[in-house]
Amino acid sequence: MIKVQMKDRFWNKYMEVVRKEVIPYQWNALNDRLPDTEPSHAIENLKIAAGEARGEFYGMVFQDSDVAKWLEAVAFSLENHPDQALEETADELIDLLGRAQQEDGYLNTYYTIKAPEQRWTNVRDNHELYCAGHLIEAAVAYYQVTGKRKFLDIMCNYTDYIDTVFGNEEGKIRGYPGHQEIELALVKLFDVTGNERYLELSKYFIDQRGQNPHYFDMEREKRGDTNPFFYHHGYEYHQAHEPVRDQEKAVGHSVRAIYMYAAMADLALKTNDDSLRKACERLWDNLTKKQMYITAGVGSSEFGEAFSFDYDLPNDTAYTETCASIALVFWAKRMLDLETNSKYADVMERALYNGTISGMDLDGKKFFYVNPLEVWPKACTRHDKRHVKPVRQPWFTCACCPPNLARLISSIGHYMYSKDDNQLFVHLYAGNQTDVELNGQMVNIIQTTEYPWDEKVTLSINPETADSFTIALRIPGWCKQPELWVNGERIHVGIVSKDGYAYIQRTWEKGDHIELLFPMPVRRMKSHPSVRVNAGKVALQRGPVVYCLEEVDNGKNLSNIYLPKASRFDVTFDKDLLEGVVTIKGDAVRIDPNAWEDNLYASNDDEQILVEIKAIPYYAWCNRSPGEMLVWINEV
Template sequence: MMKTSAAVNHTVLEDNAQVKVTDKFWLNYMELIRTEMLPYQWRVLNDLEDIEIAKERDADYIPSEKSHAIENFKIAAGRSQGHHYGMVFQDSDVYKWLEAAAYTLARVPEDKKLREAADSVVELIAAAQEDDGYLGTYFTVEAPKRKFKRLYQSHELYCAGHFIEAAVAYHKATGNQLVLDTACRLADCLDRHFGPEEHKIHGYDGHEEIELALFRLYETVGNKRYLELGRYFLYQRGKDPDFFRKQCRADADTSVLIEGMEGFKDSYYQNHKPILEQETAEGHAVRVMYMCTGMAMLARLKNDGKMRQAARRLWKNITEKRMYITGAVGSTVIGEAFTADYDLPNDSMYGETCASVGLMFFAHNMLKDEAGHGAYADVMERALYNTVLSGMALDGRHFFYVNPLEVVPELSRKDPGKSHIKTTRQAWFGCACCPPNLARLISSLDEYIYSTADDTIYVDLYVGSDAELSLADKKVALSMTSQFPWEGNVELTTKTDGRYGIALRIPSWAKNYKIAINGSVVHEEKQDGYVTLRRNWHKDDRVTLEIPMEATLYQATPEVREDIGRLAVQRGPLVYCAESIDNGDGLERIRLVDGMEFTYEYSDELFSGAGILHTDAVREAKGNSLYSPYGKPRSLHRQELKLIPYYCWGNRGENEMMVWLYHK
């Protein structure tokens, strides 16, 4: 394989924010990722684990014999012989693993085994890169003449984006120059092939991702060509809805790269309209989330008002009409996609883990552009504590691709329309995008806790941490302790003298709250979901926030047909669910009753520590006939109902689960 040439000279821009997570709840997950998930995924990527790889849905064409991801790079680098195996985007599994390793090494640099594995991956990727900067093992090994010729399926720029993001993170964590040089060569290769110039390709990838990566690379090295190329990809999308079809007609090789995609509409790729004209979230949910994240990033980097308004419009449509109570998005298995406003089925939904990870990316970048808008942080919190956490088992080795709100195991086995609804987490997937995506998000959680604007620090997530943050005229250090998600007690201690603002988010679920400074209660007005405390601070000033957490019943708007006559339970940021292992089979026959009261109990033994809810409900007896005249008295008997946090479900074997419970 051709090797890369001499180092590329780039000036790395300084990133002044330093945040270290100290939170017990989240450190447990970060350590689980470091000690279990990353080593396990490394073995899977190297085909060293004896596991059964699941298909994420019934489809014969999904490759599920092995990962082969590392071997693909070895073949591309000329170190092994053979053929590429797996999806054309299999490389991205390795890149996301590398990015998660980067964030982990930034936190625990003394982990020599992880550093050795990650360095070896960087060297292998660089060896697989072609002299012109192109990087993509499938096309290097199997189809060198088809590069950039079938972009709606090829995922070439998608994979490039995941590598560039990993490279930025790994260089920042370790100082590894090879990884950054490799990323810049790849970005330069894309810049030579794509753009508005006559001799370039006037198009974009079928799966957004490269845009985010180019913006991050620009922020790292300061090369404005990367910023402009990312902007081009966003603004070009949808200008010619026939672009992908034109490419296919021009491709002499008519074989498909990914089966099952031929019938998807332009909206599946967000290619149906120019980006500024798109008013609703359409198509593949992860694609939408990555596109919207790129839009928010561009709005901030270029102060692009039109792009900002477009991002706000899509945000409003997603979060007010197309999002589940758990922060899941994506209503149908067909295309893993959005459907229509208020179409939110519980037992056939998709709710891909990657889509909620993407929703967090979107929310986080909206906050970076518009700090102090609590709605963004509320959604980020909702997705994080519910769907994102649900995506992994407590052992760090099993995962959900799909995160339903209702499960009946027999239907998953027998109904082809529910084959994607897994009843237990799987060891790996033929399309394994979700496990490493989840790992890279949680490992980088320190980047999501705070945002800043001018002279104000905004506390977006209540995650215990030590932080040094840059304001307009100074650096400010503070520490935070938090009892989230089980209790709403938070304490911040200032480490820097001076006048500045500290803005505390009051979550949308909070019924009341109390804020005190050095023990004295303050009564500042809440605005856009935050209470801002602005004063001359002194070292070791203490700010406390108390938010009582109460179990609360929620109803959906009546436009959500599937949830009429049903209620969901939430306590603090956590949505709760019922499992049949606690409550017996036939969860659909349990009825919540008016006047019910909840008792809360924290258990150290269950789910490695979790808060459990108990209440009284009733259960309807099984019917004697399939249909009967209305008005016949129903046989009901009292039943104690036990509810667990949604993210914990499925950790005790196969059983029924339900979030939206029927109301008497």
């Protein structure tokens, strides 16, 4: 049991934005109260399914999942900030979900309204199990936060029914979802109910995936659908091209992939399945060492919202869906549960401070679905870059990312720590007050820091009575010279570290304190030489935060900025800029375009102009005047 109360300048601001802006805005969206926006119809769909309104289903086939993600975000928000009115609204919505549920437990408005007789005839494309998964996740969260069982019961009821539909037994469907999600949800449902059937059903979906004969083909034939599958005529898109334990590389739709990897990590832990664990480790290595942007954005191809191949990481056509980086946080946390190794927490942190929150503007009113690392707004009119929006959008027809961010941010406290009987693992640094059970007693932990801007972190350890346990502190991979003190006594980090965590085992007494210093010089990051597009370029990173140049600070044509190898950087915390960020300034050169005649090509020596550049955190780009943005800067 770990109970985290966030008290962090950085994250609490985001949590407040989600609570005050995103959740109410999304509630209005779900209820079709937004002007100038495609209606969501999600609540109306539920009412129609419940027989309480008349009309047709409207929206994406997975429209129900927006309701689920909203409820999950509400649950997490209530955990941080009780709000009776909001809870009542949620309760009413849960009641409506109950009334929309069919006699046999089935709960999906698309099929209930449109084609009740066609349930489960197209699990490849039609997201029934995906929606069920999100509803299960929401029900678990709502139960955990409020203690109310109604939603949980609805979803247990639905899951029990699903369990009668899928399986190897005679008369059951030997299928699995086209969009993975229910697999990890079922593990959560198992966690709170203890019902082994849920764990087994999750394992069934994972084990069955990619087996021959291929279920999607059988299903397709049964439907009389003769079209080849759109994605290169194969099922890499769904990671269903081969059994999951044989998969070597991250392929296909990146959100589907990572949700599945997260479930695989869960199952590897809970069923002690070494082959699944090995598959997870292999896929993790491939994804994070060959296919991940420096922002922890993943999915470099717009076609299929998908992974591409090793080292193919174009910056200006990247897909890097907000949801995919969010999924990476989910997976990273589960890998940490499998193995305490900072390589997982490093990626989790990279995603949290960069590629996830870049998906939302600072006031929570606009969102990026796609998070490119280089934007030339005019080039976004090109047909092959039309997915790259140069400014955040108020909402999307496929509104997956905003509610996904809402639930991530509202549950940020869940990613700070993990524990076993007598060890507390500190994965992330952010202000919080936490109560955790260690050695059978509750220990209060107060973490104080101005991370990610400041280098210092303090933890105050307060057991009720003095006791021996271990505090394992992650040493961030980006930090080359960490320093550590316990009650003022310097401890050599190298000596106590294993796999990137410094283990402090001692008898702790109330008031003991740990101090950490993580020096944060500006680092010039380079890409592996095989990343062709980044050759000769550097990205600036300070602490966990990746920086970018914006036109508003640096003028047009950011590609014409060259950072000399020798130039030094000034770092300033600017409290008035972008709600308080550290900026990086440094000397650079540009080629003087005025010294060019109007030729397109010439062999003259360039005239260089000295300029000062100013870089801001990537996540905060496009919160002022729209314009160009660049992460990878030419070096000379």
